[in-house]
Every structure is written in C-alpha cells, then in structure tokens.
Amino acid sequence: MDPLRPFFMEDYLEGSRFTARYNLGESGGRPVTVGELLGGSGVSPAQASDAFLSTLLRDSPNWGRADLRDLVAAMHPGATRENVLITTGTSEALLLLFRQLRPRRVALAWPAFQLLYELPLRQGAEVVRLPIRWDARGVPSVDTREWLERLERERPDVVIINNPHNPTGLVLDATLLDAVARWADANGATVVGDEHYRFLSSDDAVLGATVYRPDKRTFVTGSFIKCLGCPGLRIGWCVGDTAMLAGMQNEKNYTTHTVNPVTEWISHEVLKDLDSPALRGAREEWRRNRRTLAAFLERSRGVYGASPQGGLVTSLGVRGATNARDFEARLAALSAQGVFVLPLSAMEVGAPEGTHPLEQGHGFRLGLGISAERFPEALEAIERATAA
Numbered sequence: 001m002d003p004l005r006p007f008f009m010e011d012y013l014e015g016s017r018f019t020a021r022y023n024l025g026e027s028g029g030r031p032v033t034v035g036e037l038l039g040g041s042g043v044s045p046a047q048a049s050d051a052f053l054s055t056l057l058r059d060s061p062n063w064g065r066a067d068l069r070d071l072v073a074a075m076h077p078g079a080t081r082e083n084v085l086i087t088t089g090t091s092e093a094l095l096l097l098f099r100q101l102r103p104r105r106v107a108l109a110w111p112a113f114q115l116l117y118e119l120p121l122r123q124g125a126e127v128v129r130l131p132i133r134w135d136a137r138g139v140p141s142v143d144t145r146e147w148l149e150r151l152e153r154e155r156p157d158v159v160i161i162n163n164p165h166n167p168t169g170l171v172l173d174a175t176l177l178d179a180v181a182r183w184a185d186a187n188g189a190t191v192v193g194d195e196h197y198r199f200l201s202s203d204d205a206v207l208g209a210t211v212y213r214p215d216k217r218t219f220v221t222g223s224f225i226k227c228l229g230c231p232g233l234r235i236g237w238c239v240g241d242t243a244m245l246a247g248m249q250n251e252k253n254y255t256t257h258t259v260n261p262v263t264e265w266i267s268h269e270v271l272k273d274l275d276s277p278a279l280r281g282a283r284e285e286w287r288r289n290r291r292t293l294a295a296f297l298e299r300s301r302g303v304y305g306a307s308p309q310g311g312l313v314t315s316l317g318v319r320g321a322t323n324a325r326d327f328e329a330r331l332a333a334l335s336a337q338g339v340f341v342l343p344l345s346a347m348e349v350g351a352p353e354g355t356h357p358l359e360q361g362h363g364f365r366l367g368l369g370i371s372a373e374r375f376p377e378a379l380e381a382i383e384r385a386t387a388a
C-alpha cells in the first residue's frame with residue numbers, strides 16, 4: 001500500500017500495530033492488562049477472579065448498566081441516568097447519533113479524526129472545514145473569528161467539537177467553546193462534543209471541560225478506553241436528550257444490542273473512583289511523555305511541532321520536507337528505523353487547503369502511547385531518520 005494514500009486508516013494502523021519496534025501511530029495510551037486496570041482501580045486479584053467467574057453472561061440492560069450510566073451522568077453536570085446510553089466504543093455512539101441526526105451540513109475542526117467526517121459524508125452531508133492553523137514552529141491554534149465567520153457563511157446544522165483534538169493535541173479554550181455554543185443556539189444548530197480524551201485534557205483536573213448542556217441540541221460522546229490504554233474493552237457512551245437516545249437505542253437493538261457484561265463490570269470499577277491509581281498513573285505517564293516530547297522538540301534538527309495540550313497525539317512536521325516526495329522519503333527512513341507513525345494525509349479528504357506544510361498534509365501524527373522509559377529511545381530513532 002502506498003503509505004501516503006492509506007484510505008482505510010484502521011487497516012493501515014493494523015499493518016504495523018503488532019510488529020513495529022516503536023508504534024507511535026496509534027491514538028491511545030500504552031496498552032494495559034486487565035490485571036493492571038483492575039488492580040489500579042482497587043480490585044484485588046481474588047475479587048477480580050470471583051467477579052469475573054460469577055458474571056452471568058446474559059444480556060446487559062439495553063441502555064447499559066444503570067449504575068454505570070449514573071457514573072457517566074455524574075461526569076456531565078445537569079445529566080441524569082436517562083441522558084446516558086452506553087455503547088460499544090465511541091465509534092458506535094457517533095454512528096448511531098449521526099444516523100438519528102441526519103445532518104445536512106457538518107462543521108468540524110480540520111484536519112479531523114476520520115470517522116467524524118466519513119460518517120456524515122456517507123449519509124450525503126456536506127463537510128465544512130474549520131481550519132486549525134500552525135505557525136512556523138508548528139504550534140497549532142484556532143482563530144475564533146475565522147471559525148465564526150465560516151459558521152456564519154456556511155450555516156451548518158451540526159457543529160462537531162472534538163476536544164481535546166485529534167490529530168493536533170489542541171485543547172480548545174473556553175471563549176471559543178462559548179462563542180460556538182452561542183452561535184449554535186442563535187442558529188438552531190446541534191453541537192456534538194467528541195470528548196474521547198477528556199481524562200487527559202487538564203494538567204490538574206482529572207476531567208477537563210465538557211461542552212455538555214442539558215438541552216435538546218447538545219450531545220457528547222466519550223469513553224476512557226484510549227486515555228487508559230484499554231481500547232480492546234470497546235466501551236463508550238453518548239450523553240444527551242433522552243428522546244434522541246431512545247432512537248439510537250432502538251437502532252442499537254438491531255446491531256450490537258447490548259454491551260458485554262464483563263466489559264460493563266470492568267468499566268464500572270474504573271469509573272467509580274476518578275482518583276484511582278489507574279487514572280493517576282495514566283495521567284502521570286501522559287504528563288511525563290509530554291515533557292519528554294517538549295524537550296526533544298526544543299533541540300530536534302529533524303522534526304518540529306508542539307507537545308499536545310491534551311490527549312495522546314500531536315502533529316509534527318519534518319524539517320525541509322515541504323512536498324509529498326520529500327516527505328515520503330522521510331517516512332520510509334522512519335520506517336527503516338522501526339518507527340511507525342500515521343501520515344496526516346491519512347486523515348484528510350479532498351484537496352488540502354492552506355500553505356503551511358502541515359496544512360497540506362506533509363507531516364505525521366505522533367502518538368504518546370508508549371512507556372515513559374521507552375519514549376526517549378523512540379524519539380532518538382525519529383531524530384536519526386529525519387535529521388540526516
């Protein structure tokens with residue numbers, strides 16, 4: 001497969017997931033075992049074994065376990081259990097939500113996580129790009145005025161706020177979020193918050209800001225599985241208006257129906273204490289890797305960019321690689337050094353806009369989901385491949 005044209009991002013990722021020496025292509029945390037996750041959530045091996053072996057493998061409740069829905073509701077001020085649907089990953093929450101919303105025109109930060117635009121596009125919706133800009137040092141930012149002008153001009157019926165943002169690592173500031181919410185209110189648009197990285201969006205607070213508001217036109221999707229390095233658990237949620245969730249749940253009955261009870265049990269153990277060693281440990285490793293990356297970027301002669309403000313990915317440029325051919329050669333050199341990353345071109349559709357190399361897709365997404373001990377070694381491999 002041409003590495004610059006990986007139309008199917010997930011297939012591309014799987015091509016190296018199990019084999020790369022340094023897998024920095026993923027968007028999640030360093031994978032943990034069931035034992036580590038439960039141990040870090042205060043469950044002893046004996047308790048875990050008892051609970052696991054005595055779990056009845058019947059269908060879980062259609063909307064998800066009530067106590068789990070309560071825990072998710074508690075993370076969204078103003079929400080109750082009736083505002084929460086448990087899903088098979090955030091992906092399913094987004095799929096079901098878009099199918100109910102039937103958007104005509106969807107605005108979202110660009111570049112974007114593939115699923116966020118592919119789902120609306122396949123339903124025949126148009127996509128409105130809200131640009132992320134980069135400065136000469138590769139630091140990303142959003143111009144609030146530019147976004148508002150574009151919303152006013154294009155008048156989308158749905159605005160997606162992916163915060164923290166994949167693939168730039170930006171945490172959108174309160175003023176911008178407020179301005180978008182006011183525009184949506186004034187224009188009858190729906191706001192969808194994809195808050196997949198919410199547990200890794202603030203240096204001090206376990207939970208970063210949410211766009212959730214208890215009204216009929218705000219929906220939030222999320223999970224903890226990427227932040228805690230357990231994507232194999234496949235759990236997620238949608239929080240929002242009960243009538244809309246009921247439509248989603250009805251369709252869910254014909255597909256995944258319910259979430260596996262073992263997954264729901266583990267998820268309940270993880271979320272019952274947001275100050276658990278599992279969460280504290282994941283956040284500490286995230287902070288360490290961000291510091292390591294920031295120090296590396298200060299001195300790197302091969303790559304440029306910024307450590308993520310939130311989440312586990314950032315977008316880096318390669319010095320001197322301003323066109324597709326140069327960039328492709330550096331990608332091959334990275335691969336020869338055992339480093340696997342995701343080219344930004346894998347996350348874009350249509351003709352790239354903007355003049356910055358990163359806006360044109362000549363860069364890659366770097367994941368921080370590697371142990372803090374091995375990260376410096378992986379970054380040195382990147383330097384060897386790019387600074388030549």
Ligand SMILES: Cc1ncc(COP(=O)(O)O)c(C=O)c1O
Pocket residue numbers: 027088089090091092113115162166194196223225226231235236
């Ligand atoms: C921003 C964002 N939204 C949604 C998803 C889908 O995640 P899940 O694995 O929970 O289905 C991802 C996965 O990487 C993501 O990064």
